[in-house]
Amino acid sequence: MVQNAIVKRIVQPGVAEVSLLRQMECGLHCDGACAGCSQKPKEEILALASNSIGAQPGDHVEVEPTSRHNIGISVVAFGVPCVGLGMGYVLGQSLLGLGEGMALLTAVAGLAVGCLPAILMNRAMVRSAAPEFSILKFLR
Structure with a gap:
């Protein structure tokens, strides 16, 4: 653009x-x-x-x-947190056998973990x- x-x-x-x-x-x-x-x-x-x-x-x-690296940055910023959200839910629901509410909490935890690479990449880009x-x- x-x-x-x-x-x-x-x-x-x-x-x-x-x-x-x-x-x-x-x-x-x-x-x-x-x-x-x-x-x-x-x-x-x-x-x-x-x-x-x-x-x-x-x-x-x-x-x-x-x-x-525009596409790679977009994948890290948007895709990885979504994957973390889904994996957190699957982990809580299927593997740990938690109820619906607790599975949602593990999904939120997965989202937070998925956001870490984007935050670290942003810091590295600002410092560079x-x-x-x-x-x-x-x-x-």
């Missing part, structure tokens, strides 16, 4: 910090004053982008997310400080 952004600062050679401009249904032709723009983010959304075109602070650019976007071209 291609987005518009403004380059805020150069972090290091080849990497820039960009402010992502969220695109609304109306295109913000009304300067955000209409009732339809109630979902407009209140604060700036900053991200790192690889800067192969040499954009400077203040430049309006077009960026796209890097395509590395690798660019999440690539700058494609100048807009203005």
Whole structure:
């Protein structure tokens, strides 16, 4: 998904910090004053982008997310907790012979255990400080 952004600062050679401009249904032709723009983010959304075109602070650019590991991250974030939920229920109901209520508690425990890989992956991604976007071209 291609987005518009403004380059805020150069972090290091080849990497820039960009402010992502969220695109609304109306295109913000009304300067955000209409009732339809109630979902407009209140604060700036900053991200790192690889800067192969040499954009400077203040430049309006077009960026796209890097395509590395997107499907794998989605599976870990959404699929693994669902599998944990199902396995927790099956473990409680069939293998441990618990009643319906207790099996639901083991399902919740399975969901919590299934969320751990997503939480750990999120922390690792935040610490890595690798660019999440690539700058494609100048807009203005």
